[in-house]
Amino acid sequence: METATNIDGLEVVYAKPKTLTDTPTHYCPGCGHGVVHKILMEVIEEMNIQEETIGVAPVGCAVFAYDYMNIDMQEAAHGRASAVATGVKRVLPDKYVFSYQGDGDLAAIGTGETIHTVNRGENILMLFINNGIYGMTGGQMAPTSILGMKTTTSPFGREVATMGNPLKITEMLAQLPGAYYVSRHSVHNTAAVRKLKKAISTSFKYQKEKKGTCFIEIVSNCPSGWKMTPVESNEWLEKNMFPIYPLGDIKVPKS
Amino acid sequence: MIRGTIIVSIEICKACELCVTACPQDCLELSAQLNSKGYRYAQLKNDSCTGCINCAIVCPDSAITVYRQKKEIKSATQKIS
Ligand SMILES: Cc1ncc(C[n+]2csc(CCOP(=O)(O)OP(=O)(O)O)c2C)c(N)n1
Ligand code: SF4
Ligand code: SF4
Numbered sequence: 001m002e003t004a005t006n007i008d009g010l011e012v013v014y015a016k017p018k019t020l021t022d023t024p025t026h027y028c029p030g031c032g033h034g035v036v037h038k039i040l041m042e043v044i045e046e047m048n049i050q051e052e053t054i055g056v057a058p059v060g061c062a063v064f065a066y067d068y069m070n071i072d073m074q075e076a077a078h079g080r081a082s083a084v085a086t087g088v089k090r091v092l093p094d095k096y097v098f099s100y101q102g103d104g105d106l107a108a109i110g111t112g113e114t115i116h117t118v119n120r121g122e123n124i125l126m127l128f129i130n131n132g133i134y135g136m137t138g139g140q141m142a143p144t145s146i147l148g149m150k151t152t153t154s155p156f157g158r159e160v161a162t163m164g165n166p167l168k169i170t171e172m173l174a175q176l177p178g179a180y181y182v183s184r185h186s187v188h189n190t191a192a193v194r195k196l197k198k199a200i201s202t203s204f205k206y207q208k209e210k211k212g213t214c215f216i217e218i219v220s221n222c223p224s225g226w227k228m229t230p231v232e233s234n235e236w237l238e239k240n241m242f243p244i245y246p247l248g249d250i251k252v253p254k255s
Numbered sequence: 256m257i258r259g260t261i262i263v264s265i266e267i268c269k270a271c272e273l274c275v276t277a278c279p280q281d282c283l284e285l286s287a288q289l290n291s292k293g294y295r296y297a298q299l300k301n302d303s304c305t306g307c308i309n310c311a312i313v314c315p316d317s318a319i320t321v322y323r324q325k326k327e328i329k330s331a332t333q334k335i336s
Contacts, residue, residue, distance in 0.1 A: 010260060010322035014308040027315060029294070030271030034315025175298060190277055190309045223271075230271040 013205025017045040021070045032220030033062050035187040036129060036196070040098075041069055043200045053096040056085040060102035061135045079110020082117035085124045096204055098125040103144040104134040106208020107169045111143075114169070123214035125203045128170065128215065131222040132241065139225035143167035146244050151225070166244055170217040174251040180212035181252040186219045188234040192247070211253065219245045259306020259323040261299065262287060267318040268296035272308035283310060 006012060019041035027034050044053050050071055057065040059078035064072035076084040081099035089097040106114050106128050117126070133151055134140040140160060141151040146166050148157040158166075174182040181203060185196040194217060203214035219241050221233035228236060268290060275283045280303040285295040297310075297319070306323030 007260075007322055009325060010258070010306070011325050012320060013259075013323045014311045014319070014321035016317035016320070024267055025316060029269035029315075030273055031315055034317070035313060038315070038317050187313070190312045193312050230273055231276055234273070234276075236328055 013172055013204065017041045019045045019050050019070050021068055025068055026064060027061065028222075030120055030221065030223050030233065031061070031135075032131065032187050032218065032222075033129060034101075035193060036127070036134040036220065037062075037068055038067065039187070039193055039195065039197050040100075040127070040200055041071075043197060043204065044096075047204060049096050049204070052094070053098070054088050056081040056088065056097070056099040058099075058101040058105040059136075060105045060127065062100055062102060063136070065100055065133060079105050079108070080113050081105065081110070082122070082124070082126055083113040085126075086117055086120070086122045089122060089124050093123070096110050096125075096207055097123075098127060100127045101129065102135065103128070103130045103132065103142045104140075106139075107143045107167055111169070115173070115176070118173045118213045118215060119176045119178050121176075121180070123207055123210050123212060124218070125200070125207060125214045127200075128217045129220050130170075130217050130241075130245065131220045131225070132166075133225040135221050135222045135225045137221070139227075143169070144245075146240060157238060168245070170245075170250060173215055178213050179251055180253060181206055181214040181249075183215075183216045183249045184219065184245060184247050185240075186237070186247055188221070188237055196248075206253070217245070219247070257324050259303045259304045259321065260289075261304060261306075261310065261322070262320045263297050264318040265290050265296045266292070267316050268294060269316055270294035270296065271315065272297075273313045273315065277309045277313045279307060279309060280305060318319075 054072045057075045081101045085099040131143045140153040183199045186192045223230045223233040282303045284300040286298045308321045311319035311321045
């Protein structure tokens with residue numbers, strides 16, 4: 001980037017990672033997808049694995065992730081990212097492979113693929129962006145929408161009798177023997193972003209050691225779908241999403 | 256006090272204000288001008304920036320480059336105190 005040179009006795013201490021392209025993202029202002037992309041690409045830059053990493057993009061708002069992440073990428077049909085990542089990893093076992101999916105993608109249409117990928121213990125990193133809504137298609141209810149949440153398909157709020165409880169798919173997946181490392185994070189403040197970064201680099205290290213599936217959920221915002229400002233959405237997320245989706249490790253390797 | 260500054264990519268910024276709330280020094284604001292996308296971009300409003308990088312970490316559009324006083328100067332002052 002043209003700004004990344006030292007100025008006036010000051011040195012650059014933070015610049016956009018080179019593993020991100022210069023293409024401006026199409027994401028709404030304040031959307032967590034952008035932060036997750038950046039942190040993931042920072043890890044890949046710092047581990048120096050840009051040439052060895054292959055990502056699989058979802059259908060959902062992150063459908064154009066391949067335009068932003070400057071690595072080899074493959075787009076998958078809706079919900080099928082983990083199945084495609086399985087194929088990629090099996091053909092190219094020495095590459096680092098990750099899938100990147102939203103909640104509609106991973107926990108609704110792709111539930112079958114998700115469960116069986118983790119059950120087989122595929123040696124990949126699965127990133128799951130849980131913003132509790134279908135962002136791309138205009139804010140319909142997702143399996144992970146919380147009770148009382150108003151969406152275009154639950155205009156009076158989600159209620160158990162007709163719509164069921166929010167699906168804690170991450171806790172479910174952690175039960176499967178193939179799941180090696182399962183952790184829940186967020187990107188709503190700097191401390192949270194730093195923790196996520198650590199979890200991503202740990203997962204790539206486990207992948208190198210052929211340990212099995214690493215699964216990271218990121219509880220994120222969708223200011224447009226939630227009809228809030230970005231700052232309000234992060235406050236709402238802390239107050240309303242974290243009690244249902246508490247942050248922290250869910251399954252860690254036995255030492 | 257460690258001296259720092261930031262440069263915001265004006266045309267990339269989307270005025271989400273997440274950097275403004277992340278700044279512990281309260282040195283960011285949205286501009287009165289608009290960029291070509293129609294957003295009020297983030298800018299420094301005073302010189303209290305320490306180069307802590309908090310704003311840049313939370314920026315979803317990676318629009319912020321952060322600069323900080325060189326380390327040698329910092330370690331020299333640390334030796335004195
Ligand atoms: C087979 C198929 N069914 C439905 C759709 C419509 N569709 C596109 S994105 C999407 C849901 C996206 O939601 P999510 O995965 O939560 O991602 P977000 O946009 O919130 O990041 C749906 C249902 C589609 N593209 N393909
Ligand atoms: S609709 Fe929601 S998830 Fe999609 S880019 Fe906008 S804020 Fe992000
Ligand atoms: S966080 Fe980034 S995009 Fe949002 S206002 Fe600040 S510089 Fe602009």
